Amino acid sequence: MAERRQKIAAIDPVWSEITAEAEEAVRAEPLLGGLIHSSLLHHPTIERALSYRISLKLTSGEMSEQILREIADEAFASDPRLGEAARADLVAVYDRDPACHRLLQPILFFKGYQAVQSYRIAHWLWQERRHDLAYFIQARTSEVFGVDIHPAARIGKGIMIDHAHSIVIGETAVVGDNVSMLHSVTLGGTGKEDGDRHPKIGDGVLIGAGAKVLGNIHVGHCSRIAAGSVVLSDVPPCKTVAGVPARIVGEAGCDQPSVTMDQLIETGQDN
Known part of the structure; x- marks a missing residue:
């Protein structure tokens, strides 16, 4: 043995x-x-x-x-x-x-x-x-x-979905490697449009609880999306976005936000 x-x-x-x-x-x-x-x-x-x-x-x-x-x-x-x-x-x-x-x-x-x-x-x-x-x-x-993840969605490896209540990932969504997301995240479309209509999430991204990322937009690698945010436009790499609609509120704060899981937004960050 x-x-x-x-x-x-x-x-x-x-x-x-x-x-x-x-x-x-x-x-x-x-x-x-x-x-x-x-x-x-x-x-x-x-x-x-x-x-x-x-x-x-x-x-x-x-x-x-x-x-x-x-x-x-x-x-x-x-x-x-x-x-x-x-x-x-x-x-x-x-x-x-x-x-x-x-x-x-x-x-x-x-x-x-x-x-x-x-x-x-x-x-x-x-x-x-x-x-x-x-x-x-x-x-x-x-x-x-x-x-609810559409089987046509493309998802990388090293994925962590914490709690996992009410996760929705649409048909043409793409999720990179080493992404972390919390409960009630939606990677969805913006209406009844057909074709390529869902978000493209880069490697190492952290998506906070309740965040909605909508449309055929790109979220750059190693970025952070704050809890409760509604993201409707592209997010550059290594940035933190927050709000409804989401806007850049600072840098991501570290090289691998999806690994550190740090969701706090420092008040000293530039707007």
């Missing part, structure tokens, strides 16, 4: 750490043993664990857990980038969310992480031109997690 763990750790240190945490969690709380074994310890990889967890969450009378699990397994096997993104998202949550103390927590308990992984399955289906099935996954993700 020790030799097997060493091999796993060398190949996949994230999954190795998760399984070690899971074994400790079972010892600390035996009543959760069934959940932890079925969700984590019974699986050889994080991909297989996520397939099980996603299918368990999204199953309904309309689609069985077994079918959903086969779909997820197929997606992970066909596109290794899904597993890479899942690991990057997991580490992002662990690094940025002060309520996350172990890597196993997002997989078991955090609906923001689970919703993003469900979206990634739907996006894979969309790219495979299996649009109706992608729409089904989107609908179930919205019903179960309160997160």
Whole structure:
């Protein structure tokens, strides 16, 4: 067993750490043993664990857990980038969310992480031109997690959605790598226009709770959008915007706002 763990750790240190945490969690709380074994310890990889967890969450009378699990397994096997993104998202949550103390927590308990992984399955289906099935996954993700991400949206890796109530991301939205957003964020359109109509979010952006970013606009890398803001025009890189409508209120304040998660606006910043 020790030799097997060493091999796993060398190949996949994230999954190795998760399984070690899971074994400790079972010892600390035996009543959760069934959940932890079925969700984590019974699986050889994080991909297989996520397939099980996603299918368990999204199953309904309309689609069985077994079918959903086969779909997820197929997606992970066909596109290794899904597993890479899942690991990057997991580490992002662990690094940025002060309520996350172990890597196993997002997989078991955090609906923001689970919703993003469900979206990634739907996006894979969309790219495979299996649009109706992608729409089904989107609908179930919205019903179960309160997160509505169109399967055609393009989202990078290292994504952290905290709390994840009422997240909406539209069809032509693009989200870069290492982006953090809080609850009630909308990346939407401005009306009934068709075509490319949703925001393009750069790498390393922090989007505060309740912010609405609307239209085919660009938010530059490493910028901050203050909570409750309504952004209707382009945001330059490394700036902080706030207000309704949002305007530049200062610099972003650091190189990686999505990592530091600092949402305070210093009164000394230039307007």
